Amino acid sequence: MKEKILKLFKERFGTDGILYASAGRINLIGEHTDYNGGFVFPGAIDRYIAAAINVNGTDRVRLYSADMDAYVEFGLKEEDAPKEQWARYVFGVCREVIKRGGQVKGFDAVFAGNVPLGAGLSSSAALESCFAYAMNDLFNDNKIEKFELAKIGQSTEHNYCGVNCGIMDQFASVFGKKDCLIRLDCRSLEYEYFPFKADGYRLVLLDSKVKHELVDSPYNKRRQSCERVAATLGVETLRDATMEMLDAARDRISEEDYKRARYVIGEKQRVLDVCDALNRGDMETVGARMYETHHGLSADYEVSCEELDFLNDIAKRMGVTGSRIMGGGFGGCTINLVKNELYDAFIAEAKKCFNEKYGHEPVVIDVVISDGAHRC
Numbered sequence: 001m002k003e004k005i006l007k008l009f010k011e012r013f014g015t016d017g018i019l020y021a022s023a024g025r026i027n028l029i030g031e032h033t034d035y036n037g038g039f040v041f042p043g044a045i046d047r048y049i050a051a052a053i054n055v056n057g058t059d060r061v062r063l064y065s066a067d068m069d070a071y072v073e074f075g076l077k078e079e080d081a082p083k084e085q086w087a088r089y090v091f092g093v094c095r096e097v098i099k100r101g102g103q104v105k106g107f108d109a110v111f112a113g114n115v116p117l118g119a120g121l122s123s124s125a126a127l128e129s130c131f132a133y134a135m136n137d138l139f140n141d142n143k144i145e146k147f148e149l150a151k152i153g154q155s156t157e158h159n160y161c162g163v164n165c166g167i168m169d170q171f172a173s174v175f176g177k178k179d180c181l182i183r184l185d186c187r188s189l190e191y192e193y194f195p196f197k198a199d200g201y202r203l204v205l206l207d208s209k210v211k212h213e214l215v216d217s218p219y220n221k222r223r224q225s226c227e228r229v230a231a232t233l234g235v236e237t238l239r240d241a242t243m244e245m246l247d248a249a250r251d252r253i254s255e256e257d258y259k260r261a262r263y264v265i266g267e268k269q270r271v272l273d274v275c276d277a278l279n280r281g282d283m284e285t286v287g288a289r290m291y292e293t294h295h296g297l298s299a300d301y302e303v304s305c306e307e308l309d310f311l312n313d314i315a316k317r318m319g320v321t322g323s324r325i326m327g328g329g330f331g332g333c334t335i336n337l338v339k340n341e342l343y344d345a346f347i348a349e350a351k352k353c354f355n356e357k358y359g360h361e362p363v364v365i366d367v368v369i370s371d372g373a374h375r376c
């Protein structure tokens with residue numbers, strides 16, 4: 001892919017591009033906790049967006065998406081925003097760098113990727129982080145701090161793409177490190193790398209191919225529910241709420257909001273439990289918490305769907321150690337922690353049963369925990 005991008009850059013712009021890449025992510029546990037000030041436990045994966053970029057001496061950006069075979073040009077002022085959604089990710093990053101007092105000048109870019117779209121692997125965060133990293137390297141002597149790069153991506157989602165997301169995806173894409181998951185405390189922004197050596201196990205994603213589109217999805221509504229409950233309980237975020245506080249205020253909270261908050265409060269402890277269990281090498285507890293998260297996301301947070309519940313049920317029935325819906329929800333994939341000896345049988349059974357019921361197989365995505373944003 002990298003050679004192809006460099007070649008396309010040369011053909012289109014007549015000069016050599018500098019290559020940057022950033023990764024998609026998985027999240028072992030800690031879903032919908034980031035915008036509640038809670039914990040997340042993601043890692044970058046070996047699926048990337050890569051871009052060849054170089055300055056062009058003008059005040060315009062010339063951008064080519066190789067995967068879509070689509071080209072746009074735009075300026076760098078607020079009123080220059082492109083109409084194309086895919087280009088707004090790059091435009092937004094440029095604007096957010098400028099708004100923070102950073103430099104961006106005209107550049108040419110060709111990009112492509114192998115992060116599956118709509119699977120919940122944060123292809124958009126990979127794109128944002130790739131360009132944020134590149135803008136820092138090309139125009140700002142790498143003086144913008146890494147956390148700020150992640151926030152530039154997050155603000156791009158908020159201000160240019162209509163998704164009121166948390167920090168997890170961009171954080172994982174920027175901070176990802178080979179063979180490590182990262183526990184991030186989204187309130188203090190303290191983070192810790194955990195080597196992920198699950199000897200005897202594999203992490204595999206099953207993509208249901210159910211369309212996952214956070215823009216215009218009920219994602220923003222989930223966030224509003226959480227904020228309403230936090231306000232009722234008199235806390236800044238649900239990170240500071242307990243089940244006791246929630247129950248005491250039950251008659252002042254709608255049934256729907258109550259369920260949303262119950263899930264979030266439970267998830268906080270589950271992330272901590274999983275980190276402790278990993279330190280002890282106790283994969284059974286890791287897996288048990290993953291199933292609990294799935295149940296909460298399906299029954300209380302209501303971001304699962306029939307197809308993902310079906311995949312989760314197959315995993316449970318086959319004795320897979322852990323399985324749950326991953327990412328924002330409303331489609332996408334499950335993440336599964338599977339013993340090596342069970343792997344082939346599980347995949348075969350999931351493909352067969354899913355195909356019988358829905359007329360197509362789920363896409364199997366084996367993941368390797370990898371490095372985040374970098375210059376190649």
Ligand code: GLA
Pocket residue numbers: 030031032033034035122165166167168169327328329
């Ligand atoms: C999406 C958002 C993240 C996070 C997850 C759910 O991926 O971009 O900020 O909220 O959903 O955990």
